[in-house]
Amino acid sequence: MDQRTYNQYCATARTLDLVGERWTLLLIRELLTGPKRFGDLQASLRGLGTGLLSARLKHLEQEGLARRVTLPPPARTPAYALTEAGSELAPAVLALARWGLKWAMGERRTTETFHPGWAVLGLRACFDADAAAGLRAVYEFRIDAETFHTRIDDGTIEALHGPAQYPDATITMNEETFLGLTAQDRTLAQAIETGAASVSGDAEALRRLKALFRLPAPSARTGDPSP
Amino acid sequence: MDQRTYNQYCATARTLDLVGERWTLLLIRELLTGPKRFGDLQASLRGLGTGLLSARLKHLEQEGLARRVTLPPPARTPAYALTEAGSELAPAVLALARWGLKWAMGERRTTETFHPGWAVLGLRACFDADAAAGLRAVYEFRIDAETFHTRIDDGTIEALHGPAQYPDATITMNEETFLGLTAQDRTLAQAIETGAASVSGDAEALRRLKALFRLPAPSARTGDPSP
DNA sequence: CGGCATCCATTTTGATACTG
DNA sequence: CAGTATCAAAATGGATGCCG
Numbered sequence: 001m002d003q004r005t006y007n008q009y010c011a012t013a014r015t016l017d018l019v020g021e022r023w024t025l026l027l028i029r030e031l032l033t034g035p036k037r038f039g040d041l042q043a044s045l046r047g048l049g050t051g052l053l054s055a056r057l058k059h060l061e062q063e064g065l066a067r068r069v070t071l072p073p074p075a076r077t078p079a080y081a082l083t084e085a086g087s088e089l090a091p092a093v094l095a096l097a098r099w100g101l102k103w104a105m106g107e108r109r110t111t112e113t114f115h116p117g118w119a120v121l122g123l124r125a126c127f128d129a130d131a132a133a134g135l136r137a138v139y140e141f142r143i144d145a146e147t148f149h150t151r152i153d154d155g156t157i158e159a160l161h162g163p164a165q166y167p168d169a170t171i172t173m174n175e176e177t178f179l180g181l182t183a184q185d186r187t188l189a190q191a192i193e194t195g196a197a198s199v200s201g202d203a204e205a206l207r208r209l210k211a212l213f214r215l216p217a218p219s220a221r222t223g224d225p226s227p
Numbered sequence: 228m229d230q231r232t233y234n235q236y237c238a239t240a241r242t243l244d245l246v247g248e249r250w251t252l253l254l255i256r257e258l259l260t261g262p263k264r265f266g267d268l269q270a271s272l273r274g275l276g277t278g279l280l281s282a283r284l285k286h287l288e289q290e291g292l293a294r295r296v297t298l299p300p301p302a303r304t305p306a307y308a309l310t311e312a313g314s315e316l317a318p319a320v321l322a323l324a325r326w327g328l329k330w331a332m333g334e335r336r337t338t339e340t341f342h343p344g345w346a347v348l349g350l351r352a353c354f355d356a357d358a359a360a361g362l363r364a365v366y367e368f369r370i371d372a373e374t375f376h377t378r379i380d381d382g383t384i385e386a387l388h389g390p391a392q393y394p395d396a397t398i399t400m401n402e403e404t405f406l407g408l409t410a411q412d413r414t415l416a417q418a419i420e421t422g423a424a425s426v427s428g429d430a431e432a433l434r435r436l437k438a439l440f441r442l443p444a445p446s447a448r449t450g451d452p453s454p
Numbered sequence: 455c456g457g458c459a460t461c462c463a464t465t466t467t468g469a470t471a472c473t474g
Numbered sequence: 475c476a477g478t479a480t481c482a483a484a485a486t487g488g489a490t491g492c493c494g
Contacts, residue, residue: 004467004485006272007273007336007338008253008273008345009341010327010341011326012253013327014332015323015324015326015327016253017331018331023486025239026233026243029239037456039456047233047488049487049489050458051460063448064448064450078456082453084449084451085448087453091325095322096238097239098238098318099315100241100242104244104245105238105241109234112235114235118235222291222310223288224310224311225296225310226311226314231465231466250467264476265476265477266475266476274467275468276467276469277478278467278469278480279467279468281477
């Protein structure tokens with residue numbers, strides 16, 4: 001919010017003054033998985049027009065949360081990346097995502113768009129650091145046309161859009177199968193058995209994969225008091 | 228957002244559909260420190276009109292995040308409290324607050340309002356669980372007319388508006404002194420020395436107090452790339 | 455493709471007046 | 475107090491059209 005500030009000397013309000021406007025946190029969600037071009041951003045955010053996208057990006061740039069970069073060769077096209085300050089919004093975005101996974105997901109509505117790329121952040125949201133103790137591995141996921149990867153290093157995780165340079169293991173499936181996994185309709189093992197998913201690469205890394213990410217058990221929101 | 232949904236099958240977007248509208252997260256911030264009456268909420272949120280406040284509360288109620296309660300005797304007046312689902316937004320709100328403490332606070336602007344009550348959540352945001360190992364104590368804070376307290380129990384913290392029933396220690400100061408502490412202009416020890424703050428109660432609890440809360444070092448937002 | 459400018463219908467909001 | 479009703483101002487969404 002630019003002119004429309006909350007005018008509160010409060011850390012939460014000051015933060016929301018910067019990133020609380022419509023679309024802004026979703027824009028940051030997109031950028032948290034790596035630099036994106038203007039068109040990619042717009043394609044991911046149906047309903048956000050070019051004018052508003054442009055204004056939001058300018059605002060983030062002005063406030064030191066994002067900056068324009070030129071993608072390395074051979075792309076050389078302009079893109080947007082988060083600054084350090086912007087990247088550090090990850091804990092907040094992940095907390096919102098975790099809440100949503102538990103309290104707000106349910107069935108996919110027919111009007112809703114979906115991009116496998118959104119699951120990249122889901123990996124971070126569901127990552128179980130304890131389960132990754134002593135593990136060092138790079139996994140590459142290929143869901144339909146989208147590729148992303150995650151680098152686990154002993155309790156830390158990095159999850160980015162795009163292919164990995166040297167993946168230890170690769171997991172491939174289509175979008176429908178992938179949605180089935182996130183909805184916990186079936187497990188990865190089951191998907192592999194039926195041929196809906198395929199894996200390749202380091203056997204040990206693949207064996208440890210399933211323990212790394214823990215989806216919260218979905219709950220229904222009721223009028224019950226807080227415990 | 229009611230009609231205006233992002234229409235994305237994504238946990239972050241679904242969450243923001245529920246709580247991403249203007250004022251909503253600040254409303255939840257208020258309720259995270261205990262039930263509040265309609266008038267209290269409006270007083271804390273300058274600029275939020277009665278109409279919008281009413282609409283937001285209705286929306287939160289409808290979505291199972293808050294509910295109307297009747298305050299226990301002798302008050303008996305209607306108020307609003309969070310449900311379990313609403314309370315679990317605390318990690319997200321605290322993450323936004325932590326980000327703001329590091330990247331967005333700086334000087335207080337002359338137009339900005341301030342309520343000591345906002346610091347209640349700050350206590351949770353800055354709480355260092357490790358430093359609280361083996362500690363069990365209730366602290367009561369009195370800043371001008373506002374009173375709040377925090378109950379520490381071996382790595383867990385609860386922070387609520389209002390007085391504590393059996394505080395182990397009490398800390399008293401005025402708003403200006405309190406702001407000086409949060410701005411790290413001086414320490415609590417210094418404030419006590421100059422008589423700006425006073426403490427009473429269990430000496431051991433007071434001795435451990437200063438280690439419990441760690442304010443992040445403020446940083447400036449620049450265009451630097453994320454590391 | 456990457457972006458800005460413009461126009462316009464619809465929503466959201468802010469501010470204030472008003473009622474039980 | 476706790477809200478409802480009302481209205482003007484601002485933000486948004488969608489559709490272009492334009493330019494490098």
